[in-house]
Amino acid sequence: MARAVEGVFTGRWSGLEALNRAMKARHRLVVLYGSRGVGKTALVHEFCKDKNYICWCAPEASGAVQLESFLNRLEQGNDGSISAAFECACSQGNEWKAAFKVAFGESASSEFDAVMQLHNAHARKDGSSAKGKPVIVLDEFSRVARQDASTLEALRAAWESASSSDAMLILCDSDSGFVERELLAGGGALGGLVTDAIRLNLLPYWEVAEFFPHYSPEEKTLAYAIFGGMPRHLTQCDPEISLADNVIRNVLRKGSALYDEAECIAHREFREPARYNSILCAIAHGSTRVSEIARASSLSTAKASVYLKNLVSAGIVEREFPVNVGLQQGSICGGGRGRYRIFDRLLRFWYTFAFPNLSDLEMGDARGVWERRIAPSLWRFAAEPMRLMCADWLCRESSASRMPFVCSNVGAWWDSGTWIDVTGIDEAGTCMIVGAVELSSEPVGLKAYWNLVEKAAVLPAIEKHYVLFSHAGFDPRLVQFAKGDSFVRLVPLDGLYA
DSSP states (O other): OOHHHHGGGTTOHHHHHHHHHHHHSSSEEEEEEOSTTSSHHHHHHHHHTTSEEEEEEOOSSOHHHHHHHHHHHHHTTSTTHHHHHHHHHHTTSOHHHHHHHHHTTOOSSGGGTTGGGGTTTTTOTTSOOOOSSEEEEEETTHHHHHHOTHHHHHHHHHHHHTTTSOOEEEEEESOHHHIIIIIISTTSTTTTTOOEEEEOOOOOHHHHGGGOTTSOHHHHHHHHHHHTTOHHHHTTSOTTSOHHHHHIIIIISTTSTTTTHHHHHHHHHOSOHHHHHHHHHHHHTTOOSHHHHHHHHTOOHHHHHHHHHHHHHTTSEEEEOOGGGGSOBTBOOOTTOOEEEESSHHHHHIIIIIGGGHHHHHTTOHHHHIIIIIGGGHHHHTHHHHHHHHHHHHHHHHHTTOSSSOOSEEEEEEOSSOEEEEEEEOTTSSEEEEEEEEOOSSOBOHHHHHHHHHHHTTSOOSEEEEEEEESSOBOHHHHHHHHTOTTEEEEEGGGGGO
16 A cells, blocks of 8 residues: 555554444444544544544633534534524524534424434535434544533533434544543443444554665664654655664754654643653653652652643653552552553653753754763663563564463562563463563573573462563573573564564
8 A cells, every 4th residue: 555545554454343333333423532643633534534524623712612623513514504594593592502502403493304314524625525324533632521521511411302313423522531431431521322332542563664664673673763653654654765864853952843742741630730841751760650740840749649640641751560460369469559651752852861951952053962861871771662562572472372371461570589571471370471682782682581480480370481582682591592492582673564
């Protein structure tokens, strides 16, 4: 498939298939959600391009301005018929309910029953109008609900009254907390009405590699460590130039596409961006527990906990728990001790390297910052992303039945005295795959294997398999040893992309 068609749509074909399946059924309410920049808009546009649709993105504005914006969107291409239908429906009560009823084709007069057939006449590039089932897309609807919570009830009432119509409603949102609380939960405002829920996650590393087809495995790994799986960030890159030039041009150079990304997010999401910048900088430089983050940010533990909760809710920070938390009582367990990390790879890169060197970047020394401060430390920075890549590799291999057993849980194992990079556990907890990620510049030898075996001795598994991941390959003696032991597997860096 041509790259021009893919773009931010790379890796979203399963989402398109889910929307097309929903389209075939009658009267569907679909929720599509995920963090900003993850590809929701690209997916909706691809789905709607040959359909009879209307798409409205709620502005950050007062409720009155939002309603006016919605009505104006409905009116485009309809020669005043929407206004007349809205005035007629308003005589029966709430304005938002009336607006939704008109949008869903449920007006007070039969002369407007087919109003949705005109909705997208203005949106089609060839100037023609589409026929067939109407599709209504309400993008960032949480903005409306924050202005007036009653709009959720109005939406519910209008959608229920339109149950006889063959329409499809897509609620598209970046606020995952709002979606899960108000739209998907049984006690939420739309609980029970949602027929399909599609969550878009970040692209896995092997799909990120598709954005850089000419890069070596080393460059692909570093590109993933820096840009992560966010399509909005990846599409800024030019696959024909080096990784260094991509980062300098798109991230480090003042005025570039991603230079102000961190500051924009902080100001958009929070009232105290300075506090949050301090916390994110602390996490980026290795503070992972509340007490450590509070100390590095000069905050009390109580205040740091509140800020961290907000960062987690906004999808900027996530909390990782040891894979052994879910095991049955009696096993060695890490308990509820979670580690905080920055969810967005580009933000982690920014707060690790750009934020501490902002003065030099503001003076235009982007290449100097890259060469002096970033390039020498890049593989150390890539250690955590590569660990997560190896965990994703194990999940993929397990799902494809290419491992000794199916892993029901994959992640890092840790307790007070032991850390294991990658662990896969079967459903019964009796079989484990234990992995170590080695970033040494020298080939990995037998010593690394025996160190892993020693650490794995504390794990409560009857059957243990071992996987060693290496950036620099493997010593011939370890390769020969692994050939004679079916419980040992060696995965070089290019093996992650095989």
